[in-house]
Amino acid sequence: MLMTTPPTISDREVVLEVRHLYKSFGDNHVLKDFNLELYRGENLVVLGKSGSGKSVLIKCIIGLMHPEQGEIQVLAKNVIGLNKEQLDQMRTRVGFLFQSNALYDSMTVRENLEFPLRRHGRDKSHSEVNDLVMEALVNVGLPHTVDMMPSELSGGMRKRIALARTMILKPEIMLYDEPTTGLDPITSREINDLILKVQEIYKTSSIIISHDMGCVKYTANRVALLVDGRCFASGSYADLQKHPDSAVKGFFQ
Amino acid sequence: MKLPLGTQRTLAEIGDISRFTWRFFQECGRPKFEVQEFFRQCFMIGNRSLGLVAITGFILGLVMTIQSRPTMAQFGAEDWIPSMVAISIIREIGPVVIALICAGKIGSGIGAELGSMKVTEQIDAMEVSGTNPFKYLVVTRVWATTLMVPILVIFADFISLYGSYLAVNMRDVTSLALFTQQVVEILEFSDVLPAFFKTFFFGFAIGVIGCYKGYTSSKGTEGVGLAANSAVVVASLMVFIIDLLAVQITDLLGLT
Numbered sequence: 001m002l003m004t005t006p007p008t009i010s011d012r013e014v015v016l017e018v019r020h021l022y023k024s025f026g027d028n029h030v031l032k033d034f035n036l037e038l039y040r041g042e043n044l045v046v047l048g049k050s051g052s053g054k055s056v057l058i059k060c061i062i063g064l065m066h067p068e069q070g071e072i073q074v075l076a077k078n079v080i081g082l083n084k085e086q087l088d089q090m091r092t093r094v095g096f097l098f099q100s101n102a103l104y105d106s107m108t109v110r111e112n113l114e115f116p117l118r119r120h121g122r123d124k125s126h127s128e129v130n131d132l133v134m135e136a137l138v139n140v141g142l143p144h145t146v147d148m149m150p151s152e153l154s155g156g157m158r159k160r161i162a163l164a165r166t167m168i169l170k171p172e173i174m175l176y177d178e179p180t181t182g183l184d185p186i187t188s189r190e191i192n193d194l195i196l197k198v199q200e201i202y203k204t205s206s207i208i209i210s211h212d213m214g215c216v217k218y219t220a221n222r223v224a225l226l227v228d229g230r231c232f233a234s235g236s237y238a239d240l241q242k243h244p245d246s247a248v249k250g251f252f253q
Numbered sequence: 254m255k256l257p258l259g260t261q262r263t264l265a266e267i268g269d270i271s272r273f274t275w276r277f278f279q280e281c282g283r284p285k286f287e288v289q290e291f292f293r294q295c296f297m298i299g300n301r302s303l304g305l306v307a308i309t310g311f312i313l314g315l316v317m318t319i320q321s322r323p324t325m326a327q328f329g330a331e332d333w334i335p336s337m338v339a340i341s342i343i344r345e346i347g348p349v350v351i352a353l354i355c356a357g358k359i360g361s362g363i364g365a366e367l368g369s370m371k372v373t374e375q376i377d378a379m380e381v382s383g384t385n386p387f388k389y390l391v392v393t394r395v396w397a398t399t400l401m402v403p404i405l406v407i408f409a410d411f412i413s414l415y416g417s418y419l420a421v422n423m424r425d426v427t428s429l430a431l432f433t434q435q436v437v438e439i440l441e442f443s444d445v446l447p448a449f450f451k452t453f454f455f456g457f458a459i460g461v462i463g464c465y466k467g468y469t470s471s472k473g474t475e476g477v478g479l480a481a482n483s484a485v486v487v488a489s490l491m492v493f494i495i496d497l498l499a500v501q502i503t504d505l506l507g508l509t
Contacts, residue, residue, distance in 0.1 A: 059377075062381055064377055064380065064381070084385075088383040089383075091381055091382075091383055092383060096378075096381045098374045098377065098378055099374070100373050100374045101373075102373060102374040102375045102377065102378035103375075104370075104375055104378075104379075105369070105370075105373075105375070106366075115379075115382060115384075116382040116383070119382055119383045119384050120382075120383055
């Protein structure tokens with residue numbers, strides 16, 4: 001089993017910072033003055049009830065949704081002020097694993113993995129692209145699926161391929177949207193292992209959206225609890241377990 | 254005075270489709286055209302519709318000839334069957350029927366494909382990968398349908414005329430050369446060109462409506478079915494509206 005050591009206070013460099021973020025859908029105020037920091041090399045799990053705005057948060061971070069107010073600093077750049085080209089450039093450094101995997105159904109696994117490379121690594125030769133695809137597939141333990149279609153893969157395999165596609169550009173920050181939802185406990189454990197492996201190999205800093213307590217306990221260096229649109233509490237898994245507030249206790253019982 | 258809800262919705266949708274079409278033209282003007290994806294779509298749209306279009310065209314020519322024979326015989330004008338069928342098919346029936354078939358086959362296919370990509374977050378994934386999904390998915394498909402529908406119509410017209418030739422030979426005996434001569438002699442540029450020109454608009458409408466319905470679909474998997482269904486309905490309606498406008502314009506220009 002792979003384990004990583006949480007960074008110490010002294011070497012904490014903030015790679016992502018969310019300040020006073022507001023996002024609503026009509027009268028539904030999902031995020032209200034939300035604040036968060038992600039430190040280099042850590043896995044931060046954002047925990048919250050379904051519909052509490054966890055996925056909205058990371059979609060705002062990657063620029064898929066636009067908040068009404070607030071600031072999102074990603075690798076020292078304010079996402080909200082970026083134009084299309086700058087946003088695309090920023091996205092090469094930030095990976096996003098979708099809850100539904102979002103593999104392109106009409107493409108083979110190889111074509112799925114080549115897609116971001118062809119977009120951002122136009123200077124790469126055919127053999128270099130092939131090597132990177134195979135390396136990514138080996139890292140997720142599925143090199144034999146290279147010429148298969150996504151429809152031929154199981155849920156767990158699709159999740160791993162989606163992770164391989166996200167990691168192929170070697171991003172510095174990873175955003176995982178409920179990576180273990182809908183998977184059986186064994187496959188969930190495999191995905192949790194992969195998240196830790198990615199952290200170790202690529203030295204990524206990650207925000208993991210989850211309400212799967214197994215995933216939280218296993219992958220988190222730090223946990224932030226999203227309640228009523230705000231970051232209600234944050235700390236290590238052990239710290240939050242001992243938290244006196246009933247809103248926090250409810251998750252850990 | 255407040256308009257009825259149904260009218261408000263229809264007007265809102267017309268506005269949305271107009272904005273979507275305007276965005277298509279804007280994106281066309283920006284660099285990095287997705288050439289590879291455009292040719293792939295041309296192949297998919299053209300190749301996959303070829304069989305259906307061929308069968309439809311063949312039956313169309315065959316049935317038109319068989320159905321018109323008794324009436325033509327009453328006037329002793331059986332010799333005019335090839336000319337009559339050729340004008341009917343080339344000017345009107347061929348383009349409209351094939352465009353309707355394409356609205357069903359291609360429009361629904363595009364609507365369902367993009368709708369499915371939307372609800373499974375594939376379009377978001379494309380955007381996150383640094384790709385402009387509108388340019389990659391919509392612009393290429395609209396151009397592909399605009400160029401492939403006219404080609405499919407020309408192909409179907411030829412097959413249809415061949416079907417008519419076979420139908421003529423069921424009762425009488427005529428050579429292919431004589432049949433072709435009669436067809437070519439009766440047809441004028443004013444028959445062929447406006448009919449050919451309007452097929453580009455049919456293709457464009459089918460592409461835009463299919464893409465719009467798919468790209469803006471919501472409500473999960475239910476939305477995918479709705480997108481495919483309404484793409485066919487709206488695209489078919491657009492084919493008739495464009496045809497009506499084309500006939501009026503042709504008439505105004507004195508090309509009838």
